[in-house]
Amino acid sequence: MTDSEGGPDLTKGGGPTAETAGDGPLVVVENVNKHFGELHVLKDINLTVNRGEVVVVIGPSGGGKSTLCRSINRLEPIDGGTILVDGKELPKEGKELARLRADVGMVFQSFNLFAHKTILDNVTLGPIKVRKQGRQESEKHAMELLDRVGIANQAQKYPAQLSGGQQQRAAIARSLAMKPKVMLFDEPTSALDPEMINEVLDVMSGLARDGMTMVVVTHEMGFARKAAQKVVFMADGQVVEENTPEEFFTNARTDRAKDFLSKILTH
Amino acid sequence: MEQLLDLLDFGPFFDHFDTILEGFWATIRLAAAAAVLSLIIGTVLAAFRVSPIPVLRAVGTVYVNVLRNTPLTLVLLMCSLGLNDTLALTFSSDANTSYYWWAVLGLSGYTGAFVGESLRSGINTVPLGQAEAARSIGLTFSQSLRMIILPQAFRAVIAPLGSVFIAMIKNTTVAIAASYAEIATQMKSLVDLPSFASGTIPLFIGVAVGFMILTLPAGFFSGWLAKRMAVAR
Numbered sequence: 001m002t003d004s005e006g007g008p009d010l011t012k013g014g015g016p017t018a019e020t021a022g023d024g025p026l027v028v029v030e031n032v033n034k035h036f037g038e039l040h041v042l043k044d045i046n047l048t049v050n051r052g053e054v055v056v057v058i059g060p061s062g063g064g065k066s067t068l069c070r071s072i073n074r075l076e077p078i079d080g081g082t083i084l085v086d087g088k089e090l091p092k093e094g095k096e097l098a099r100l101r102a103d104v105g106m107v108f109q110s111f112n113l114f115a116h117k118t119i120l121d122n123v124t125l126g127p128i129k130v131r132k133q134g135r136q137e138s139e140k141h142a143m144e145l146l147d148r149v150g151i152a153n154q155a156q157k158y159p160a161q162l163s164g165g166q167q168q169r170a171a172i173a174r175s176l177a178m179k180p181k182v183m184l185f186d187e188p189t190s191a192l193d194p195e196m197i198n199e200v201l202d203v204m205s206g207l208a209r210d211g212m213t214m215v216v217v218t219h220e221m222g223f224a225r226k227a228a229q230k231v232v233f234m235a236d237g238q239v240v241e242e243n244t245p246e247e248f249f250t251n252a253r254t255d256r257a258k259d260f261l262s263k264i265l266t267h
Numbered sequence: 268m269e270q271l272l273d274l275l276d277f278g279p280f281f282d283h284f285d286t287i288l289e290g291f292w293a294t295i296r297l298a299a300a301a302a303v304l305s306l307i308i309g310t311v312l313a314a315f316r317v318s319p320i321p322v323l324r325a326v327g328t329v330y331v332n333v334l335r336n337t338p339l340t341l342v343l344l345m346c347s348l349g350l351n352d353t354l355a356l357t358f359s360s361d362a363n364t365s366y367y368w369w370a371v372l373g374l375s376g377y378t379g380a381f382v383g384e385s386l387r388s389g390i391n392t393v394p395l396g397q398a399e400a401a402r403s404i405g406l407t408f409s410q411s412l413r414m415i416i417l418p419q420a421f422r423a424v425i426a427p428l429g430s431v432f433i434a435m436i437k438n439t440t441v442a443i444a445a446s447y448a449e450i451a452t453q454m455k456s457l458v459d460l461p462s463f464a465s466g467t468i469p470l471f472i473g474v475a476v477g478f479m480i481l482t483l484p485a486g487f488f489s490g491w492l493a494k495r496m497a498v499a500r
């Protein structure tokens with residue numbers, strides 16, 4: 001299923017590479033619960049993401065989509081249940097967690113590029129400091145990644161000098177530089193002007209084609225239909241419906257999903 | 268008229284110019300050492316105050332609140348009379364060297380509390396997303412503090428840090444309480460000389476100008492640096 005375009009192979013988690021522990025699912029979320037004080041934000045969440053699979057998470061604001069993403073790489077601790085990444089549970093805290101967390105890439109709505117570093121330094125920081133790679137090797141790989149996302153000519157600029165779409169592509173390159181097994185995207189195009197949305201979605205579609213395992217929170221139906229194998233509809237902290245993209249958008253099973261879709265389709 | 272000219276007689280001032288320069292040199296040595304040390308103390312304090320470890324946070328909070336709310340004179344007296352003289356905790360067998368280091372330590376400990384607070388307010392200007400992105404690529408807490416948060420926090424507070432250091436330079440005059448002979452000590456001893464009967468006001472003016480020669484560039488430099496290093500968002 002790899003559709004090579006002659007670019008560098010960006011994925012490490014896609015096919016069966018030396019780094020993957022086995023053939024089981026890459027991410028397993030089991031009976032996960034999470035509270036913010038009194039607020040029950042994640043209620044008995046179960047979700048399986050297979051290797052090379054793209055899962056789109058969709059649902060009303062406040063439904064817990066971001067919290068789920070953040071729980072998967074433990075930016076947010078959970079109260080109960082388990083989350084396995086490549087068969088292993090992430091440790092609670094400490095150095096070991098930091099190291100394993102790098103296996104889970106995260107792309108944020110607000111890009112969060114390091115504001116005081118150039119684009120190139122943003123991309124090489126993790127490989128050099130976390131993966132302990134040499135600078136030369138890291139820069140070479142970073143330039144390949146920046147080229148792949150179409151902003152190699154911006155490498156020496158600072159984040160604030162780039163457009164939103166360019167910043168988000170740089171953020172994707174920064175994540176990819178860690179050779180993650182799975183990438184999480186939390187509304188990666190919601191902060192972008194409309195004309196920049198496609199340049200980011202195109203990069204993401206390319207990743208999906210190359211076999212990257214992805215969890216994408218987005219309301220971009222075109223992307224979901226084209227790139228995803230599974231749509232998960234979340235509302236009020238629960239997974240309300242799991243379906244194929246085609247079925248979900250044309251023939252949702254649950255009323256809650258139908259109601260939500262009628263709102264985003266008619267506005 | 269005659270009397271007025273008498274009051275502005277700069278003769279004695281220039282007669283003792285060597286002593287005055289010597290005093291300023293002592294001030295500069297004190298200020299320079301205190302600048303470096305207070306920057307280190309302040310950085311450690313700021314790190315303590317945002318650390319995930321409650322004990323460190325508590326230590327940082329107590330330190331800042333005690334030192335910031337104690338008069339500097341008292342801090343320096345504690346160092347010189349209390350620790351150096353009474354408890355005989357000396358840095359060197361040479362009394363003057365020992366007093367110098369106690370003055371450096373007292374002034375740095377005091378100024379460090381202000382540096383730490385400035386830095387902490389700088390940390391608050393760094394968006395939360397920066398730390399989250401740092402964690403998400405696998406940096407540890409201390410790595411993300413050193414490589415992402417503090418560098419941005421420093422840049423945000425260069426101008427206020429400039430004010431802290433200007434205050435510190437002027438505060439060196441209190442080191443007289445630590446038995447360290449900087450410019451204020453020299454000035455006081457000069458004023459007591461009979462030959463200075465008519466030269467006290469020029470002496471004060473001269474010393475004030477001397478301080479401006481130290482502090483004005485510090486202010487301009489920090490303003491320039493703040494603009495140059497500003498982080499665009």
Ligand SMILES: Nc1ncnc2c1ncn2[C@@H]1O[C@H](COP(=O)(O)OP(=O)(O)O)[C@@H](O)[C@H]1O
Pocket residue numbers: 036039041059060061062063064065066067068
């Ligand atoms: N750090 C937090 N502290 C308290 N409440 C939070 C926090 N983060 C999110 N929430 C709440 O948790 C719920 C789910 O939020 P979120 O996961 O961001 O939803 P979504 O991404 O689907 O919009 C919301 O009600 C939100 O207000």
Ligand SMILES: [Mg+2]
Pocket residue numbers: 065066067186187
């Ligand atoms: Mg969200």
